[in-house]
Amino acid sequence: MSRRVLVLEDESSIRGFIVINLTRAGYEVEEAESGEEALEKLQRHPDICVALLDIMLPGIDGFEVCRRIRATNTNIGIIMLTARSQEMDKVTGLMTGADDYVTKPFSPAELTARVDALFRRAGGAPPEQVGEIVQAPFLLNLRNRTLEKNGQKVKLTQVEYSIMKMFMENPGKALSREEILDTVWGRDYFGEVKIVDVNIRRLRLKIEDNPQNPTFINTVWGFGYKWEF
Ligand code: CA
Numbered sequence: 248m249s250r251r252v253l254v255l256e257d258e259s260s261i262r263g264f265i266v267i268n269l270t271r272a273g274y275e276v277e278e279a280e281s282g283e284e285a286l287e288k289l290q291r292h293p294d295i296c297v298a299l300l301d302i303m304l305p306g307i308d309g310f311e312v313c314r315r316i317r318a319t320n321t322n323i324g325i326i327m328l329t330a331r332s333q334e335m336d337k338v339t340g341l342m343t344g345a346d347d348y349v350t351k352p353f354s355p356a357e358l359t360a361r362v363d364a365l366f367r368r369a370g371g372a373p374p375e376q377v378g379e380i381v382q383a384p385f386l387l388n389l390r391n392r393t394l395e396k397n398g399q400k401v402k403l404t405q406v407e408y409s410i411m412k413m414f415m416e417n418p419g420k421a422l423s424r425e426e427i428l429d430t431v432w433g434r435d436y437f438g439e440v441k442i443v444d445v446n447i448r449r450l451r452l453k454i455e456d457n458p459q460n461p462t463f464i465n466t467v468w469g470f471g472y473k474w475e476f
Contacts, residue, residue, distance in 0.1 A: 249294035251275045252362060255285040255312060256301040256328060261351070265299065268355040269362060271380070282307035286315060289323075297324040297365045300345070310343045317344035324365030355416065380415045382476040385454070385463075387415050396454060406431060407450050414464065414474035423471040447472060 252274045256262040259280075266276045277292055279285035282304055289295055298316065302309035313325055327348040349361055378390040386395040392408050394401045403411065409431040413422065424440040432442070451458045465473045 249275070249296055250366075251277060251292055251295045253277045253279065253285060253288055253292075253295045253298040255279045255282065255299065255304070255309065257281065257304050258301075261301075261328075264355075265358065268358055271355075272359045272362070274362065281305060282309065282312040285312055289316060289320075295323060297326065297362050299326045299328055299362070301328045303330070313343045313345050324362075326361055326365065380412075382415055382418065385411075385415065385476065387411060394454075401453050403450075403453065406446055407453070410446060410450060411454075414472075418474050418476060421467045421470060421473045425471075427471060443471075 250273060252269055254262055254265050254269070254276055256265065256278075257280050262278060262280075266278060269276050277288045277295060279288050283306055285298070285300070289298070300309040300312055304312075309327060313327070316323060316325065324347075325345045327345045329348050329350050346365055347361055349358060378388065380387040380389065384397045386398075387393075388395075389412070392405070394403055394408065394411055410427065413427060413430050424443045427443050428440050447464060451461050451464055455461045455463055463474065463476055465475055467473050
């Protein structure tokens with residue numbers, strides 16, 4: 248079964264975000280900026296198994312695209328991309344034949360989980376790459392919450408694992424200590440950002456070739472850290 252997915256979204260930044268994350272999750276992604284283009288791509292690639300449809304579009308809207316797809320195709324999974332203010336869209340979308348909807352802004356994990364669910368329902372096995380981030384020499388297994396370096400298991404605490412996951416999902420991006428604290432410890436955590444540094448120091452001892460001269464977890468002075476591989 249094909250792993251081909253269609254993404255219809257006219258805003259290129261949102262489309263890019265979706266494409267990157269679905270590609271990383273092991274899907275082959277076809278992109279469309281308009282409803283017309285989406286229908287064209289579906290004709291050209293009848294093996295598309297899941298379609299993500301934005302609603303507000305120039306030309307025909309996402310509901311109309313959904314209606315036209317469903318007129319000839321009952322197998323494909325359809326997810327509507329709705330804005331927070333469009334509460335009605337959920338109902339209308341489901342009535343026009345959509346299987347599910349996600350509300351913007353959504354996280355990569357949420358998006359992938361929804362696509363995986365429809366993909367499985369459509370009869371496919373989940374792609375092998377799902378649940379893994381490979382950035383040589385590292386392999387992060389999201390399902391088992393484990394890390395390998397050069398094929399060797401690195402023993403991590405749950406917090407260290409969460410930091411690694413955040414880094415590997417944001418390669419090359421400077422992450423502030425506060426951002427890391429919020430993501431890993433949660434917004435309710437009122438501890439000091441120092442805890443971030445303590446954990447990073449320990450993480451470096453575990454994953455760097457030379458912890459005194461780290462090359463993967465780089466310090467961004469006065470700000471935070473940056474993951475480079
Ligand atoms: Ca739009």
